[in-house]
Amino acid sequence: MATLEKGSYALDVREETHSSSLAITTQGLSKTYGSVTALRDLDLHVPKNSIFGFLGPNGAGKTTTIKLLLGLIKPTAGGGTLLGHDITMNSVEVRRRVGYLAQVPSYYTHMTARETLRFKIGFYYSGPRNALEERIEETLEMVELEDKADRPIKGFSGGERQRLGIAQAQVHRPDLLILDEPAANLDPMGRRDVLNIMEGLREHSTVFYSTHILDDVQRVSDTVAILNRGELLAQAPIEELLAGAGGVVYHMTIKGSHEDALSRISGQDWISGISVVRGDIRTTLQIGVTDEEAAEDELLRLALGEGGTIVTEFGRKRYELEDVFVDIVEGSNGGQ
Amino acid sequence: MASEKEFGAVDGSSILSGFWNMLRQEDRRWRNTRRWLVQSAVWLLLLNGIVVMVLYFDSNVQVGVEGATPGPVELFFILMGSMTPFGVMILTQNDIVMEKQSGTAEWVLSAPLSRESFILSKLVADSAWIVAVLVLLQGAAFDVILIAFGRQAVPVVNLLGGLAIQGLHLIFWITLSLVLGAFFKGRGPVLGIPIVLLAFQDLIAEFGRIYVPWIPLLLPKRLPELAALVAAGEPLYSAVPLMVATAWSIVFTLAAIWRFKREEF
Numbered sequence: 321m322a323t324l325e326k327g328s329y330a331l332d333v334r335e336e337t338h339s340s341s342l343a344i345t346t347q348g349l350s351k352t353y354g355s356v357t358a359l360r361d362l363d364l365h366v367p368k369n370s371i372f373g374f375l376g377p378n379g380a381g382k383t384t385t386i387k388l389l390l391g392l393i394k395p396t397a398g399g400g401t402l403l404g405h406d407i408t409m410n411s412v413e414v415r416r417r418v419g420y421l422a423q424v425p426s427y428y429t430h431m432t433a434r435e436t437l438r439f440k441i442g443f444y445y446s447g448p449r450n451a452l453e454e455r456i457e458e459t460l461e462m463v464e465l466e467d468k469a470d471r472p473i474k475g476f477s478g479g480e481r482q483r484l485g486i487a488q489a490q491v492h493r494p495d496l497l498i499l500d501e502p503a504a505n506l507d508p509m510g511r512r513d514v515l516n517i518m519e520g521l522r523e524h525s526t527v528f529y530s531t532h533i534l535d536d537v538q539r540v541s542d543t544v545a546i547l548n549r550g551e552l553l554a555q556a557p558i559e560e561l562l563a564g565a566g567g568v569v570y571h572m573t574i575k576g577s578h579e580d581a582l583s584r585i586s587g588q589d590w591i592s593g594i595s596v597v598r599g600d601i602r603t604t605l606q607i608g609v610t611d612e613e614a615a616e617d618e619l620l621r622l623a624l625g626e627g628g629t630i631v632t633e634f635g636r637k638r639y640e641l642e643d644v645f646v647d648i649v650e651g652s653n654g655g656q
Numbered sequence: 657m658a659s660e661k662e663f664g665a666v667d668g669s670s671i672l673s674g675f676w677n678m679l680r681q682e683d684r685r686w687r688n689t690r691r692w693l694v695q696s697a698v699w700l701l702l703l704n705g706i707v708v709m710v711l712y713f714d715s716n717v718q719v720g721v722e723g724a725t726p727g728p729v730e731l732f733f734i735l736m737g738s739m740t741p742f743g744v745m746i747l748t749q750n751d752i753v754m755e756k757q758s759g760t761a762e763w764v765l766s767a768p769l770s771r772e773s774f775i776l777s778k779l780v781a782d783s784a785w786i787v788a789v790l791v792l793l794q795g796a797a798f799d800v801i802l803i804a805f806g807r808q809a810v811p812v813v814n815l816l817g818g819l820a821i822q823g824l825h826l827i828f829w830i831t832l833s834l835v836l837g838a839f840f841k842g843r844g845p846v847l848g849i850p851i852v853l854l855a856f857q858d859l860i861a862e863f864g865r866i867y868v869p870w871i872p873l874l875l876p877k878r879l880p881e882l883a884a885l886v887a888a889g890e891p892l893y894s895a896v897p898l899m900v901a902t903a904w905s906i907v908f909t910l911a912a913i914w915r916f917k918r919e920e921f
Contacts, residue, residue, distance in 0.1 A: 391765075394920065412769075415768045420766035426763050430685065442677035443666065443674050443767040444767075448664070452663065
C-alpha cells in the first residue's frame with residue numbers, strides 16, 4: 321500500500337486493490353456552480369462490503385458527491401465508477417445496483433409504507449407477485465414498520481420516515497447502499513435503531529453514508545473519508561485514523577512515586593517526548609515514541625524497573641474520532 | 657426469505673427504463689385519490705349542467721350548428737373548448753414543479769428510471785385520465801342528456817370524431833403545462849402562461865396576423881369549433897389546426913424531455 325501524505329494524515333491509495341474489489345471509485349471528480357467550487361478533484365476508493373463513513377462539516381460537499389455518484393447532477397470535471405459502471409455514461413445501470421436514502425426523504429404521500437415499497441421494488445423486479453410481497457413484508461419487519469405498513473405516510477414521525485427510507489433503499493437488496501445523513505434529525509432512540517439496521521446490512525451490501533455525527537461513525541464504520549470545503553482531506557480505515565498520525569503515543573498511570581520510572585524511560589533514544597500530569601496519588605504520563613516495536617518490548621519493563629513502581633494503567637493512546645476530525649478540519653482551515 | 661433468483665428482473669436497458677412502473681404510479685395518483693371521481697362530478701356539473709339548463713329553459717335551440725342561436729352541439733363543444741383547458745392547467749400545474757420542489761423527483765430518479773420515462777409517464781397518465789374524464793365521459797353524458805330531453809342524439813361516429821379533436825385540444829394544453837413545468841421552478845409561470853395564452857389567443861391572432869398572416873394557425877383556438885363541426889356531421893374545412901396542434905404537442909414533449917434531462921436535483 322502506498323500512501324500520499326496530505327497534511328499529517330494519510331490518504332490511502334490501495335494500488336494493489338483491483339477495481340473489482342471496490343464499490344466506488346472516483347478520479348478528479350469536481351463540481352462547480354458558477355464561481356463556487358462545491359467539490360474539487362475527489363479521488364475516492366470505497367472497498368466492497370465496507371461501512372464507509374463520509375465525514376465533513378455542513379457544506380463540505382458530501383451531498384454533492386452523493387448526487388454526482390447517482391447521476392442526479394453532472395460533474396464539471398472528472399468521473400467515477402460504481403460497481404464497475406461509469407456514473408455519467410451508464411447512470412441507469414448504476415442506479416439499478418444502488419439503494420439511496422436522501423438527507424430529507426420524500427415520498428408520495430398518498431401511498432402507504434407498503435405501497436411505497438411495492439412501487440420502489442417495481443423498478444427492479446416484475447414478479448412473481450407472492451415473492452415480491454414476501455420481500456416487502458421482510459423489509460417492513462426489518463425496519464419494524466410492519467404494524468404501520470398500511471397507514472398513509474403523511475402521518476409518520478421523523479424516525480418512522482427515516483426507517484421507511486432505509487427500507488425503500490434496500491428493498492431490492494442492492495449491492496451498494498448510499499445513505500445521506502441517515503441519522504440526522506433523529507432522537508437518540510431513532511439514531512440507535514438506524515445504526516443497528518446499518519450494521520445488520522453489512523453482510524449483504526456495501527454501505528456508503530455521509531454524516532457529521534462522529535459518534536455514529538466511530539461505532540459502525542470500518543473506513544472513513546473526511547471532506548472539507550469540497551476537498552478530500554483524509555481517507556483511511558478507521559483504526560488507522562484513530563491510532564493517530566502525529567506519532568505513536570502511549571499512556572501510563574503510575575501509583576505513588578514516578579520519578580525513577582521517568583528517569584529510566586526518558587534516557588531512551590526512541591522517546592520523542594513525555595508529558596506528565598501529576599495527581600495526589602497517581603501520575604499520568606503521555607509518552608511519545610519514534611520506534612513502536614521498541615516501545616512495545618521495553619516501555620513497560622523500563623517503567624517497572626527492579627520493582628517498587630506500581631503501574632496501574634498502560635496502553636497505546638487511542639484517539640477519539642472527534643480529536644482526529646477536528647485536527648484535520650481545523651488544519652485545512654488554517655487553524656481557524 | 658425471498659431471494660433475487662425467484663424474481664423476474666425488469667428490462668431497463670432502453671431509454672424507457674422504469675416507464676411502466678412510473679405509469680402505474682401516475683395512474684394510482686388519479687385512481688386511488690378519487691381525483692377522477694371529483695373531476696367527473698365537477699365537469700358534469702359545469703359542462704353538462706349548463707347544457708341541461710339551456711335545454712330546459714330554451715326549447716327552441718336547434719340540434720345543429722346553424723341558426724341564430726347556437727345549437728346544443730355547438731354550445732357543448734364551445735363550452736368544453738373554453739372551460740376544460742383551465743381544468744387541465746389546474747390538474748397538471750404540480751406535475752413536475754411540485755415533484756422538483758418536494759424532492760420526490762430526486763427520489764424516483766435515484767431508482768433506475770430514465771428522465772424520458774418520468775416525463776412520458778405523466779403525459780400518458782394525464783392524457784388518458786383527462787381525456788376520459790373531461791372529454792369522453794362528458795360527451796357520453798351529453799348524448800344521454802339530448803335523449804332525455806327528447807332531442808336527436810349525436811351519432812356515435814360524429815360524436816367520437818368531435819371528442820377526438822377536443823382530446824387533441826386538451827393534449828396540447830397538457831404538453832404545454834409539462835414543458836413549462838420542466839423549464840420553470842415555480843408554479844406561477846406554469847399556471848400563468850397558459851392562462852394568458854388561452855385568454856388572449858383571439859387578441860394574439862388578430863394582432864399577429866397584421867405582421868405574420870399565418871399566426872392564427874399556430875394557435876389552438878380553432879379546435880373547439882372544428883370539434884363542433886365534426887360532431888354535427890359537417891365537413892372538416894381544414895386539417896391544418898389539427899396538424900399544428902399535434903406538432904406543438906410533440907415539440908412541447910420533446911422540449912420537456914430535453915430540459916428535464918439537464919435538470920439537476
